[in-house]
Amino acid sequence: MTVRRAWDDLPGAARQEVERTIGTVVKAVSTPGGRNSELSETLWTDSGPVFCKGISTESPISYMHRNEIAVSPYLPADLAPRLRWHFEVGGWLLLGFEHLLGRHADLTPDSSDLPLVADAVTRIGVATVPRTATGEPRRISDQWSRALKREREFPTAPSTDPWTVEHASLLTELADLAPSFMEGSVLIHSDLNPTNFVVSDRAKVVDWAWWQTGAAWFDPAYLVIRLIAEGHDPQSAEKWAQQFEAFTAAPPEAITAFAASAVRLWERRFAHTAATEAARRWAQYRTS
Structure with a gap:
């Protein structure tokens, strides 16, 4: 079980890299559930929402996020959300996904x-x-x-x-x-x-x-x-x-x-x- 972090808990370098990619984050809403991500947030910008998950690169389960990076290009768009970007910065591995509407x-x-x-x-x-x-x-x-x-x-x-x-x-x-x-x-x-x-x-x-x-x-x-x-x-x-x-x-x-x-x-x-x-x-x- 990981300790959940909020968007504002990320190092400044990590937040800046995300905002360089998607624009200024005006609202961040934590998503419930999920045991394997330290960060699990819907980030809202003027262009709309992005789902962002992340974990410390030193975490022993960071490989699970790398598994998602590996599989994402092979998953059809009608089956799974698109992985828009991913990077390592400030000691964090961050993944940005298409935001899905639904329940x-x-x-x-x-x-x-x-x-x-x-x-x-x-x-x-x-x-x-x-x-x-x-x-x-x-x-x-x-x-x-x-x-x-x-x-x-x-x-x-x-x-x-x-x-x-x-x-x-x-x-x-x-x-x-x-x-x-x-x-x-x-x-x-x-x-x-x-x-x-x-x-x-x-x-x-x-x-x-x-x-x-x-x-x-x-x-x-x-x-x-x-x-x-x-x-x-x-x-x-x-x-x-x-x-x-x-x-x-x-x-x-x-x-x-x-x-x-x-x-x-x-x-x-x-x-x-x-x-x-x-x-x-x-x-x-x-x-x-």
Whole structure:
């Protein structure tokens, strides 16, 4: 979790560079949410608003902003906001995005946003995969495997749900299989949740810091958890995801292993969040 800063907290050199690019900032409004940016503000000038996010270049998670810089040129304009500029100045890495009009997605049952969200997920699946600076793909299987390995190093937390404790061996066995099913070459966002969709006449997707390459079923499966968290039962959430061919074609054991791995990854750090409880309900459903 980063410490949020305001526009006026930036060094003078950083603010001057931004204003040389967009004009004098007459109003700065902090945006709620988001855990990975120290600066997250809508900057208003005489030419209109710009969304600006930033982080200290010394932050250990500044790489996440560099991930967004890397992926942005490959994202279609109808899928994600345009990255207008970025630079490092005064010890800060700053990114300026097209300002989107809209609201976060409503994923509750019968929401009219659900078809728009589905359309956005489809567009992610056919987007061009970025080239990284090293030429190596950013594999979700590698990231998931490392995260699961780290979790095994921690003892069971006192807050762990009794069902998770009772079924710890099964969950661990299934979770360990999950990365092997994630291999693939499709662009995936890997963090699709209501706040990462901006909905107007269609849904656009923001916050691409966690983009990866992998199996095409991953993003629809991730959204199953989010749908359950927003009031769907596991069966209806899976039915929604079945509109995606990749989800329907995935081996059943791949989906079960993914649900178990989400529980293993989130239970200790986010024990009582809606997403963790949803992942647990889904794992219970699939292993019952």
